[in-house]
Amino acid sequence: MTYVAEIDEDACAAHGDCEAIAPEIFRLDDVAIVVGEGPDELMLEAARACPSVAIRLTDRDSGEQIYP
Amino acid sequence: MRSGVLIAGGGLAAQRCAETLRRSGYEGAVTMVCGEPHLPYDRPPLSKEVLHDTHAERRLTFRPEDWYGERQVELLLGVEARGLDATARKLALSDGSSVAYEHLLIATGGRPRPLPAFERFANVSMLRTLEDARALRAVLTPGCRLLIIGAGFIGQEVAAAACKAGASPTIVEAAAAPLAGLLGAELGAWFAELHRSSGVELLLEEQVERVHGSERVASVTLRGGRRIDCDHVLVGVGIEPNVAWLRGSALQEAGVRTDVDGRSAVPGVYAAGDVAALFDPLLGRHVLGSHWETAGRQGARAAKAMLGLDPGPGAVSSFWSDLYGTRVQYLGHAPLADAVSFDGDPGSRDFTATFTSAGRVVAVLLAGRPQLLPQARALLATNNERTHP
Numbered sequence: 001m002t003y004v005a006e007i008d009e010d011a012c013a014a015h016g017d018c019e020a021i022a023p024e025i026f027r028l029d030d031v032a033i034v035v036g037e038g039p040d041e042l043m044l045e046a047a048r049a050c051p052s053v054a055i056r057l058t059d060r061d062s063g064e065q066i067y068p
Numbered sequence: 069m070r071s072g073v074l075i076a077g078g079g080l081a082a083q084r085c086a087e088t089l090r091r092s093g094y095e096g097a098v099t100m101v102c103g104e105p106h107l108p109y110d111r112p113p114l115s116k117e118v119l120h121d122t123h124a125e126r127r128l129t130f131r132p133e134d135w136y137g138e139r140q141v142e143l144l145l146g147v148e149a150r151g152l153d154a155t156a157r158k159l160a161l162s163d164g165s166s167v168a169y170e171h172l173l174i175a176t177g178g179r180p181r182p183l184p185a186f187e188r189f190a191n192v193s194m195l196r197t198l199e200d201a202r203a204l205r206a207v208l209t210p211g212c213r214l215l216i217i218g219a220g221f222i223g224q225e226v227a228a229a230a231c232k233a234g235a236s237p238t239i240v241e242a243a244a245a246p247l248a249g250l251l252g253a254e255l256g257a258w259f260a261e262l263h264r265s266s267g268v269e270l271l272l273e274e275q276v277e278r279v280h281g282s283e284r285v286a287s288v289t290l291r292g293g294r295r296i297d298c299d300h301v302l303v304g305v306g307i308e309p310n311v312a313w314l315r316g317s318a319l320q321e322a323g324v325r326t327d328v329d330g331r332s333a334v335p336g337v338y339a340a341g342d343v344a345a346l347f348d349p350l351l352g353r354h355v356l357g358s359h360w361e362t363a364g365r366q367g368a369r370a371a372k373a374m375l376g377l378d379p380g381p382g383a384v385s386s387f388w389s390d391l392y393g394t395r396v397q398y399l400g401h402a403p404l405a406d407a408v409s410f411d412g413d414p415g416s417r418d419f420t421a422t423f424t425s426a427g428r429v430v431a432v433l434l435a436g437r438p439q440l441l442p443q444a445r446a447l448l449a450t451n452n453e454r455t456h457p
Contacts, residue, residue, distance in 0.1 A: 015360075048438065050438075052361070067439065
């Protein structure tokens with residue numbers, strides 16, 4: 001669990017795919033919000049599924065951007 | 069009855085309007101007149117996973133029932149708007165009642181455009197509601213010969229879903245390629261190849277000349293002379309706005325015209341989503357209907373306009389689709405373009421098409437490159453700023 005998720009609130013269109021894939025990590029409010037942590041693979045799956053590409057993942061240790 | 073915000077409709081634009089009102093601190097009454105008997109739900113999955121996965125419909129509702137109770141958003145399920153008295157600020161409903169409003173959002177959506185030649189047959193579907201999707205799913209069994217009229221979004225997505233269900237779809241389209249009117253011949257040909265390589269028969273520049281059968285369509289003859297046998301027919305030739313109930317009011321019957329924020333010409337009346345024709349400053353005209361993302365943003369913007377808040381910049385027109393495992397994302401206005409250039413091979417499922425007008429980017433289509441969407445969005449936003457300082 002080294003990935004950190006951030007939501008680009010201007011890009012998020014509240015499709016809700018992230019919440020459907022990883023409800024422990026993402027919840028849909030007016031836009032999606034990050035509510036918890038989870039396995040890296042699950043975060044990546046949610047980020048890739050987002051039709052608006054509004055989820056940004058960075059590596060906590062290296063600071064490297066993982067997605068997009 | 070308290071008069072607050074009345075929302076005629078239960079789709080995406082209606083839902084986002086209610087959410088934004090409450091999130092912005094509005095404390096007046098909010099009532100949604102949902103024509104359908106269901107909690108407000110999301111339609112895009114109806115032409116995708118709902119057609120081949122019986123469990124998918126459980127995930128359709130935008131919010132659980134508690135959400136509406138906790139936020140005091142009143143839902144009138146299975147009740148339709150029947151008439152507008154804009155002078156008295158009252159909406160007549162199908163249950164015989166009449167509701168006063170301070171602000172009204174017209175978000176009654178659209179209905180599939182019927183084709184008269186197919187209207188009297190039992191095995192013909194159109195797709196808009198959950199019931200429509202359930203009925204279609206029931207017939208999409210392995211081996212079912214599905215004839216699809218129209219290669220628009222609905223026709224293309226149903227073809228892909230039908231393949232997943234094991235059915236055999238044939239699409240008949242009048243144009244030279246799917247979406248050719250929007251995206252041009254080259255990309256249209258790419259969409260055509262996408263379907264054909266997945267086993268879908270796609271017949272272009274063709275139209276149905278005759279329909280054969282008594283109670284059920286057994287086959288059709290095309291203008292070119294070919295006869296196609298079928299077990300079921302899906303008509304997907306676009307939608308028309310649900311405006312019949314506005315007859316007699318001052319509002320346009322070909323879609324409710326509004327400004328960029330969703331205000332109609334009638335005081336206190338707003339519109340959003342498929343029923344609305346919002347003014348598009350980039351195109352300089354009103355544009356009827358919208359895709360998913362735009363409809364949601366229109367509902368939210370109308371809510372802010374009602375409350376006198378700054379609705380922020382309008383959303384760029386956009387759509388996305390997953391076809392046979394390839395994500396396709398589009399934003400902007402391709403018909404404005406005078407040139408299109410490609411990064412990557414347009415014969416593959418991994419490329420960017422950039423549409424330009426006199427060198428300025430007006431639209432971008434991404435195939436199999438979802439990670440490039442933020443970049444494309446930024447490119448278009450910069451371009452729009454330059455156009456409208």
